[in-house]
Amino acid sequence: MSAQQLPPRLTRAIAFPGQAAPPVRMVHLGLGAFHRSHQAWYTHHAGDAAEWGIAAFTGRSPGAAEILAEQDGVFTVVERSGAGDSFEVIGSVVEAVDGADVQRLAELVAAPGTAVVTLTITEAAYAATGDGTPLARLVTALAARKNADAGPIAVVSCDNLAGNGTVARTAVETIADAADPALGEWIRAKVSFVSTSVDRITPRTTPDDLAEVSEQCGYRDESAVVAEPFSNWILSGDFPGGRPRWEDAGAIFVDDIEPYENRKLWLLNGAHSILAYAGLVRGHSTVAEALSDDVCRAAVEAFWDEASRHLPGEGLDIPGYRQALLERFGNSRIAHHLTQIAMDGTTKLRMRALPVLAAERAQGRSGEGAARMIAAWLAYVCATDGFQDPLADDIRTAKTHDGEQRTAALLALISPGLAGDSALLSLIHRQQEAIAAARTHA
Numbered sequence: 001m002s003a004q005q006l007p008p009r010l011t012r013a014i015a016f017p018g019q020a021a022p023p024v025r026m027v028h029l030g031l032g033a034f035h036r037s038h039q040a041w042y043t044h045h046a047g048d049a050a051e052w053g054i055a056a057f058t059g060r061s062p063g064a065a066e067i068l069a070e071q072d073g074v075f076t077v078v079e080r081s082g083a084g085d086s087f088e089v090i091g092s093v094v095e096a097v098d099g100a101d102v103q104r105l106a107e108l109v110a111a112p113g114t115a116v117v118t119l120t121i122t123e124a125a126y127a128a129t130g131d132g133t134p135l136a137r138l139v140t141a142l143a144a145r146k147n148a149d150a151g152p153i154a155v156v157s158c159d160n161l162a163g164n165g166t167v168a169r170t171a172v173e174t175i176a177d178a179a180d181p182a183l184g185e186w187i188r189a190k191v192s193f194v195s196t197s198v199d200r201i202t203p204r205t206t207p208d209d210l211a212e213v214s215e216q217c218g219y220r221d222e223s224a225v226v227a228e229p230f231s232n233w234i235l236s237g238d239f240p241g242g243r244p245r246w247e248d249a250g251a252i253f254v255d256d257i258e259p260y261e262n263r264k265l266w267l268l269n270g271a272h273s274i275l276a277y278a279g280l281v282r283g284h285s286t287v288a289e290a291l292s293d294d295v296c297r298a299a300v301e302a303f304w305d306e307a308s309r310h311l312p313g314e315g316l317d318i319p320g321y322r323q324a325l326l327e328r329f330g331n332s333r334i335a336h337h338l339t340q341i342a343m344d345g346t347t348k349l350r351m352r353a354l355p356v357l358a359a360e361r362a363q364g365r366s367g368e369g370a371a372r373m374i375a376a377w378l379a380y381v382c383a384t385d386g387f388q389d390p391l392a393d394d395i396r397t398a399k400t401h402d403g404e405q406r407t408a409a410l411l412a413l414i415s416p417g418l419a420g421d422s423a424l425l426s427l428i429h430r431q432q433e434a435i436a437a438a439r440t441h442a
């Protein structure tokens, strides 16, 4: 197609002619694929969407903000089911900003109309608190809100972390206390940290996805995002400055979030980690491919059997949830790449494998299903140098050892207690050898 034949670029005027953009009342940190398919989607579908605009900041580079700003913040969600695709333009993001622009972040967080800050900064980012990290930037912005006396605000973590509101609170308060104890006090008094369980499988957008949007929708959208039809958002906590009516879009507000987050983190994300590590070692690329391998599927089912014993039987419909997961993971039209899920294993395994392993062993069982998730990670990091992890240098050092010594050194990076338990060390070492050996037969 020549330049003259290219369809026009998507803009707010094309998507929502004659409609004013909503005013900024939410700020988001971590303008990635998931924010667009989830929090922005829920906000667009809230009954009071006209009152709630989002200013979204990138994490590490300006690229995603520049692209979205060229489209006035609007983008397409491609809902991809096994049967086909549907397309919807989302208008809730009204400002897209480079995360390094801390001055703009501070201005917006200090504005009295701003009531909510949401986060999708990845699990590993909660442990990173130095200058230029998202939570350090947030603390700078909260200091500006304190100085402006702009009132209370809610911070809502939407990352796959157990007790994500509490983790965010601890990290933010620690940074603030070190900078200025009075700021720490103000945050304790005025900032509510909301915990959430978030769910919607959203792989990285590909050039083919963008080409499809262009062809089907008649406009060019460089910021489109592809997601499964399923979505879920469970929240627990206070919103002292108000919030969008996300319940209109299906969000659920609960007092006790722990059973929901354990169900999601163990059954969905735990299974994802097993499929990622065992699947990559066995030569697969996507979740759907790995699930169709009987060895990977059996490892997932064994882990689910263990995890299910430690989830409340009532109200969570575990059998239905497991069946739905098999269908969601099996949606081969969603190319969810295992390499994306495999990142930051040391952080993720602590939340996905360790609680189930500890609960099983406390009841006198081996916990071999949960142990196999860790063994698969070991087999994966030993088979490649191309992993991303906050402890990558330590992993490389641990890999200089051999045999059980190497296994012990790697396990210690997840939890020192693992390496000190000789029976568990032997179990995981044997499991790792079996997974690595199977690699040659895959």
Ligand SMILES: NC(=O)c1ccc[n+]([C@@H]2O[C@H](COP(=O)([O-])OP(=O)(O)OC[C@H]3O[C@@H](n4cnc5c(N)ncnc54)[C@H](O)[C@@H]3O)[C@@H](O)[C@H]2O)c1
Pocket: 029, 030, 031, 032, 033, 034, 035, 057, 058, 059, 060, 061, 120, 121, 122, 123, 124, 125, 128, 133, 134, 158, 159, 160, 161, 198, 199, 200, 201, 202, 203
């Ligand atoms: N994609 C999904 O299916 C999905 C579903 C549920 C929850 N989540 C949560 O959302 C997070 C983001 O997922 P995504 O698909 O949007 O990823 P993404 O890579 O598209 O975007 C992540 C955003 O966080 C920033 N970021 C990444 N690592 C960072 C770091 N170390 N420090 C600071 N900023 C960093 C990036 O710059 C980007 O703005 C996940 O880590 C997970 O916790 C994702």
Ligand SMILES: O=P(O)(O)OC[C@@H](O)[C@@H](O)[C@H](O)[C@H](O)CO
Pocket: 123, 160, 198, 199, 200, 201, 202, 268, 269, 272, 340, 341, 342, 348
């Ligand atoms: O980086 P992660 O592992 O937290 O994210 C990758 C996927 O496992 C995850 O994003 C799931 O798709 C998501 O949690 C589904 O809601």
